[in-house]
Amino acid sequence: MSATAPPQAPEAAVPIPRRSAGARRLSRGAGLAVASALLAVVLVLSISFGARSLSVGQVWDGLTDPASPSYTVVHQMRLPRTLLGLLVGVGLGLAGAVMQALTRNPLADPGLLGVNAGASAAVVSATWLFGIGTFDGYIWFALAGAAAATTFGYLIGGGRSATPVRLALAGAALNAALFSYVSAAMLLDSASLQAMRFWTVGSLAAATPSTVVRVLPFIAAGVVVALGLARPLNALALGEDSAVALGSRPTAIRAAAIVAVTLLCGAATAACGPIVFVGLMVPHVVRVVTGPDLRWLLPYCAVLAPVVLLGADVLGRVLVRPAEIQVGVVTSVLGGPVFLYFLRRGKAVRA
Amino acid sequence: MSTDRKDQHSDLEEMGRDMSTTMTDTAMPETTAPSRLGGTALTLAYDGRTVAEDLSVAIPDRSFTVIVGPNACGKSTLLRALSRLLKPKAGTVVLDGTDIATLPTKQVARIVGLLPQTSIAPDGITVADLVSRGRHPHQGLLRQWSRQDEQIVAESMAATGVTDLADRAVDELSGGQRQRVWTAMVLAQQTPLLLLDEPTTYLDIAHQVDILDLCARLHEDEGRTLVAVLHDLNQAARYATHLIVLCDGRVAACGRPEEIVTAELVHQVFGLTCRVIEDPESGTPLVVPGARRRSGA
Numbered sequence: 001m002s003a004t005a006p007p008q009a010p011e012a013a014v015p016i017p018r019r020s021a022g023a024r025r026l027s028r029g030a031g032l033a034v035a036s037a038l039l040a041v042v043l044v045l046s047i048s049f050g051a052r053s054l055s056v057g058q059v060w061d062g063l064t065d066p067a068s069p070s071y072t073v074v075h076q077m078r079l080p081r082t083l084l085g086l087l088v089g090v091g092l093g094l095a096g097a098v099m100q101a102l103t104r105n106p107l108a109d110p111g112l113l114g115v116n117a118g119a120s121a122a123v124v125s126a127t128w129l130f131g132i133g134t135f136d137g138y139i140w141f142a143l144a145g146a147a148a149a150t151t152f153g154y155l156i157g158g159g160r161s162a163t164p165v166r167l168a169l170a171g172a173a174l175n176a177a178l179f180s181y182v183s184a185a186m187l188l189d190s191a192s193l194q195a196m197r198f199w200t201v202g203s204l205a206a207a208t209p210s211t212v213v214r215v216l217p218f219i220a221a222g223v224v225v226a227l228g229l230a231r232p233l234n235a236l237a238l239g240e241d242s243a244v245a246l247g248s249r250p251t252a253i254r255a256a257a258i259v260a261v262t263l264l265c266g267a268a269t270a271a272c273g274p275i276v277f278v279g280l281m282v283p284h285v286v287r288v289v290t291g292p293d294l295r296w297l298l299p300y301c302a303v304l305a306p307v308v309l310l311g312a313d314v315l316g317r318v319l320v321r322p323a324e325i326q327v328g329v330v331t332s333v334l335g336g337p338v339f340l341y342f343l344r345r346g347k348a349v350r351a
Numbered sequence: 352m353s354t355d356r357k358d359q360h361s362d363l364e365e366m367g368r369d370m371s372t373t374m375t376d377t378a379m380p381e382t383t384a385p386s387r388l389g390g391t392a393l394t395l396a397y398d399g400r401t402v403a404e405d406l407s408v409a410i411p412d413r414s415f416t417v418i419v420g421p422n423a424c425g426k427s428t429l430l431r432a433l434s435r436l437l438k439p440k441a442g443t444v445v446l447d448g449t450d451i452a453t454l455p456t457k458q459v460a461r462i463v464g465l466l467p468q469t470s471i472a473p474d475g476i477t478v479a480d481l482v483s484r485g486r487h488p489h490q491g492l493l494r495q496w497s498r499q500d501e502q503i504v505a506e507s508m509a510a511t512g513v514t515d516l517a518d519r520a521v522d523e524l525s526g527g528q529r530q531r532v533w534t535a536m537v538l539a540q541q542t543p544l545l546l547l548d549e550p551t552t553y554l555d556i557a558h559q560v561d562i563l564d565l566c567a568r569l570h571e572d573e574g575r576t577l578v579a580v581l582h583d584l585n586q587a588a589r590y591a592t593h594l595i596v597l598c599d600g601r602v603a604a605c606g607r608p609e610e611i612v613t614a615e616l617v618h619q620v621f622g623l624t625c626r627v628i629e630d631p632e633s634g635t636p637l638v639v640p641g642a643r644r645r646s647g648a
Binding site for chain 1: 434456457459460461465469470471475476477480484488490540
């Protein structure tokens with residue numbers, strides 16, 4: 001009993017004892033700086049590697065000097081592809097982290113509520129029913145489909161009285177229904193099959209400057225909403241009752257979180273197909289470093305997810321040169337073992 | 352430590368007696384109202400199942416109020432209504448003279464703290480991080496984490512005796528330690544009113560006493576108003592300065608334990624035959640259930 005008995009009432013000023021807040025914030029901040037440096041390196045690599053490799057000097061010339069021989073390839077191909085990879089990576093990383101916090105499920109992927117299924121169904125409909133075959137044509141369909149699917153998933157998940165479990169169940173049902181529609185359309189229509197074959201794998205290769213411009217506002221809005229949700233989601237993580245007692249409004253938080261995921265994951269998926277694995281893996285691995293505090297987890301995910309995505313894209317370009325492996329394939333093939341390693345390691349640490 | 356606790360008990364008892372006699376005219380300089388929190392004509396229901404009708408309670412300011420009653424009498428429901436977790440079907444919960452439903456929820460969270468029955472500690476969160484989250488209602492876009500927040504978190508951990516655990520993960524702790532950590536989290540909210548929903552559930556008797564002593568200290572030393580739902584009548588009688596006995600969604604009795612806890616009341620509310628004697632430790636009422644008749648012997 002005496003071991004757990006409390007000390008007497010605190011003196012006027014209790015020294016702040018822990019090695020603690022200050023030190024931890026410093027190390028987390030340093031980690032974030034390292035991650036940002038890593039991102040800068042990967043950005044440069046992504047611009048230099050391709051069918052024809054450029055040196056760092058050539059990359060710089062290509063970026064800044066219109067007369068340079070590498071100007072066209074940098075501006076028309078490498079830069080849009082790299083920027084799109086950056087945007088999509090940020091979107092998927094944040095969407096995954098928010099979805100995992102929202103559903104209190106560390107293995108939730110950002111497509112849980114049907115974002116990917118909705119986008120896929122809309123793209124298939126666009127090619128099958130309206131004969132739209134260009135990327136710029138169906139990006140809007142993909143976005144609209146993603147938004148419609150998540151909204152519908154949220155409503156059948158209970159709307160204002162939604163709980164994490166009901167949302168997950170509603171998303172699962174919606175995903176199943178929409179993907180069977182996608183499969184049916186692909187079997188019935190060969191043009192759909194062609195379109196979907198490349199789109200569903202997930203690739204950055206089709207990126208043009210206009211794709212980047214179209215995706216940017218959605219991702220930017222999603223980033224603002226998601227980062228603003230860090231503290232509210234921290235409160236919600238303590239359970240419904242504690243969240244209310246701490247002065248937050250769970251219903252509003254959940255709705256805002258779903259808006260953020262739809263914007264981020266919807267835009268990312270619309271631009272380059274469903275690359276779910278990054279959004280599942282990066283937040284999970286980052287959590288090992290930052291712990292569950294979303295004020296750190298979210299920025300880390302926003303920086304590290306594009307590192308993973310662009311890194312995988314560069315690998316895909318280099319491995320089978322001059323051909324390419326789509327980034328979605330690379331993230332899954334390489335990410336799987338890495339993810340398993342972290343899962344097992346996490347378990348070992350816990351035990 | 353045990354002698355300390357004994358002293359505290361007798362202090363608490365004296366304080367409780369003081370309070371009922373002198374508190375009204377001396378100890379409440381800043382408020383004239385005897386109660387900051389209360390409910391009038393409350394109808395409380397879950398999904399159509401009515402738990403209480405026309406229920407009115409007042410929480411005396413600076414009291415350690417304990418709500419007791421048989422299972423399913425509506426004690427936790429009442430506490431949920433008082434803490435705005437449950438919206439009453441009819442009637443109003445009043446905080447500082449205003450309907451609590453019309454107050455901004457963050458403002459309420461700076462006045463009323465709640466230790467709920469069920470909370471979730473995120474995987475791998477450290478004690479210090481969890482306690483820090485109690486500062487949530489004091490933060491905003493323009494009000495970032497400060498040295499003062501850090502100080503309050505340190506004090507809250509010291510007051511609940513969890514300072515040494517600061518860097519430990521909450522999921523590694525024992526039930527008693529965890530309850531202290533959650534209490535520290537609610538303390539960090541720095542609210543003058545503190546509601547506790549069955550804070551002793553799942554704890555062994557030593558840790559129950561430990562938590563209740565902590566509550567008594569918070570009440571005495573810091574002048575906070577405490578409202579706790581408890582199962583154990585004898586603990587309630589020992590620690591409460593104001594007891595609310597609920598039965599079937601009605602207030603069967605309320606007042607100082609010494610005045611209201613009688614064998615008749617216990618029989619009427621719990622259907623239990625018992626004797627009420629004086630607690631040899633604290634002098635408060637002690638309910639001793641009647642011996643079972645041995646029909647076979």
